[in-house]
Amino acid sequence: MLGFPSVCGNIxxxxxxxxxxxxxxxxxxxxxxxxxxxSIAAPFIMGDFRIAPATMGILLSAFxxxxxxxxxxxxxxxxxxGIRRAYAGxxxxxxxxxxxxxxSRGTTDAVGLRLLLGLAESVAPxxxxxxxxxNFAGEEQGLPTSIYIAGQNxxxxxxxxxxxxxxxxxxxxxxxxxxxxxxxxxxxxWLGAVPSDAAPKVRATAASQVxxxxxxxxxxxxxxxxxxxxxxIALASYFxxxxxTWIPTYLVAARGFSTLGMGQxxxxxxxxxxxxxxxxGAAADRxxxxxxxxxxxxxxxxxxxxxTGVILLLLVTTRAWALPILIVAMCATGIGNSSFWAIAxxxxxxxxxxxxxxxxxxISVTAGGAAPIVTGYLLGPQKHFLTAILVAGICxxxxxxxxxxxxxxxxxxxxxxxxxxx
Numbered sequence: 001m002l003g004f005p006s007v008c009g010n011i012x013x014x015x016x017x018x019x020x021x022x023x024x025x026x027x028x029x030x031x032x033x034x035x036x037x038x039s040i041a042a043p044f045i046m047g048d049f050r051i052a053p054a055t056m057g058i059l060l061s062a063f064x065x066x067x068x069x070x071x072x073x074x075x076x077x078x079x080x081x082g083i084r085r086a087y088a089g090x091x092x093x094x095x096x097x098x099x100x101x102x103x104s105r106g107t108t109d110a111v112g113l114r115l116l117l118g119l120a121e122s123v124a125p126x127x128x129x130x131x132x133x134x135n136f137a138g139e140e141q142g143l144p145t146s147i148y149i150a151g152q153n154x155x156x157x158x159x160x161x162x163x164x165x166x167x168x169x170x171x172x173x174x175x176x177x178x179x180x181x182x183x184x185x186x187x188x189x190w191l192g193a194v195p196s197d198a199a200p201k202v203r204a205t206a207a208s209q210v211x212x213x214x215x216x217x218x219x220x221x222x223x224x225x226x227x228x229x230x231x232x233i234a235l236a237s238y239f240x241x242x243x244x245t246w247i248p249t250y251l252v253a254a255r256g257f258s259t260l261g262m263g264q265x266x267x268x269x270x271x272x273x274x275x276x277x278x279x280x281g282a283a284a285d286r287x288x289x290x291x292x293x294x295x296x297x298x299x300x301x302x303x304x305x306x307x308t309g310v311i312l313l314l315l316v317t318t319r320a321w322a323l324p325i326l327i328v329a330m331c332a333t334g335i336g337n338s339s340f341w342a343i344a345x346x347x348x349x350x351x352x353x354x355x356x357x358x359x360x361x362x363i364s365v366t367a368g369g370a371a372p373i374v375t376g377y378l379l380g381p382q383k384h385f386l387t388a389i390l391v392a393g394i395c396x397x398x399x400x401x402x403x404x405x406x407x408x409x410x411x412x413x414x415x416x417x418x419x420x421x422x
Contacts, residue, residue: 016195017135021144023190024128025151027091030183031124032155032244033163034098035063035117037179038110039248040163040263041172048172049107053383057376060245062111064369067118068362074122075358079351083127084194090123091187099180102173126358133345133353141342142288142297146281149338150274153330156244157270164263216352219421220359225410232402233340233360234367235395236305240333241368242392246375246385247326253383255319265323273330280304280335284342293346294415295408297339302403304336308396314389333396340403347415 038045038060046056078086097116104110132144159179166175220226251262280300287296311329314322341357348356371392378388 028151060372070122094120101176142285228406235399276331301339307332312393
């Protein structure tokens with residue numbers, strides 16, 4: 001029988017993990033506010049810098065270039081030094097880079113700052129997922145993962161609402177300064193609350209780590225389910241980053257919303273998406289206890305991404321339908337995204353979760369980097385969104401098909417093979 005001190009210690013540890021999860025949630029909210037602020041300012045920057053949509057697409061994409069390249073190195077960093085120091089350093093750099101946009105004098109300055117922002121922000125998702133993987137069992141990871149993913153929705157929602165108001169009343173430069181520097185209040189809270197061992201560091205020797213990683217990646221490369229997961233996240237991410245980078249301009253240029261109206265429509269859809277994320281994650285946890293982790297998560301992910309295809313209705317409806325269509329599409333996307341990342345962090349052995357999620361996030365943000373560029377060229381000087389929405393809307397439906405191709409049995413075999421190889 002456990003003594004009273006032992007019980008109190010267990011309660012304290014359980015409370016600490018939820019406190020850290022709350023900080024992870026807040027950190028990812030700030031992360032997405034800072035990366036998404038350029039989308040809110042895009043119509044005004046195009047006017048001030050006198051650039052075409054194709055050039056704006058390159059500027060919107062620049063963040064993803066370093067963000068993609070740094071995913072696997074950032075995963076190695078998180079695995080080796082732990083989440084506390086890695087996250088704190090990245091947070092400080094990205095906040096300063098985001099605020100620095102207020103001083104940009106043209107596209108060259110802006111591209112440089114967006115590249116620095118992408119480099120620094122690459123740590124955040126890997127540190128977040130590594131903590132969840134280390135502190136929550138497989139059948140209970142759905143809710144914390146959904147809370148983390150909800151932060152990815154609330155960040156753009158708050159950014160759209162606050163950013164639109166700041167741009168309308170104070171201009172886009174002040175918007176970058178306020179949102180970039182304002183987030184720094186999070187940093188001392190993180191350093192004060194998170195112990196150095198919040199997520200275990202890799203303590204194996206360098207030689208054993210290399211050997212373990214080599215066997216793991218060889219097994220991954222030879223697995224059909226791994227390729228299906230990689231293609232699925234690429235397709236789903238193309239849609240998600242299309243929404244984050246170009247939907248604000250679509251609502252203003254193609255649907256005639258004011259800047260404030262755009263912020264209200266987009267933020268309401270994303271706020272609803274965050275609520276659906278958390279509810280979906282809790283439901284997936286309950287189902288996982290009955291059907292198994294992979295079967296339950298796969299069902300939620302595939303159904304969510306298939307439902308995202310409702311965005312295609314924007315092609316045949318009036319402006320009045322923009323909000324309900326966005327709400328349904330965003331809620332479906334959130335359920336699909338959170339369930340996918342719960343699968344991703346459950347697949348690898350614990351000491352390689354940072355690198356695994358880093359690899360999948362590299363695929364994700366590479367597609368994310370392509371989305372604004374491709375969309376910018378598809379729009380043309382007249383900013384016609386028909387083809388761009390068609391391409392983006394088909395992608396998540398194809399992603400759902402890839403998940404079904406992987407299958408729960410395929411993922412179960414894959415997990416066993418990856419653990420054996422590492």
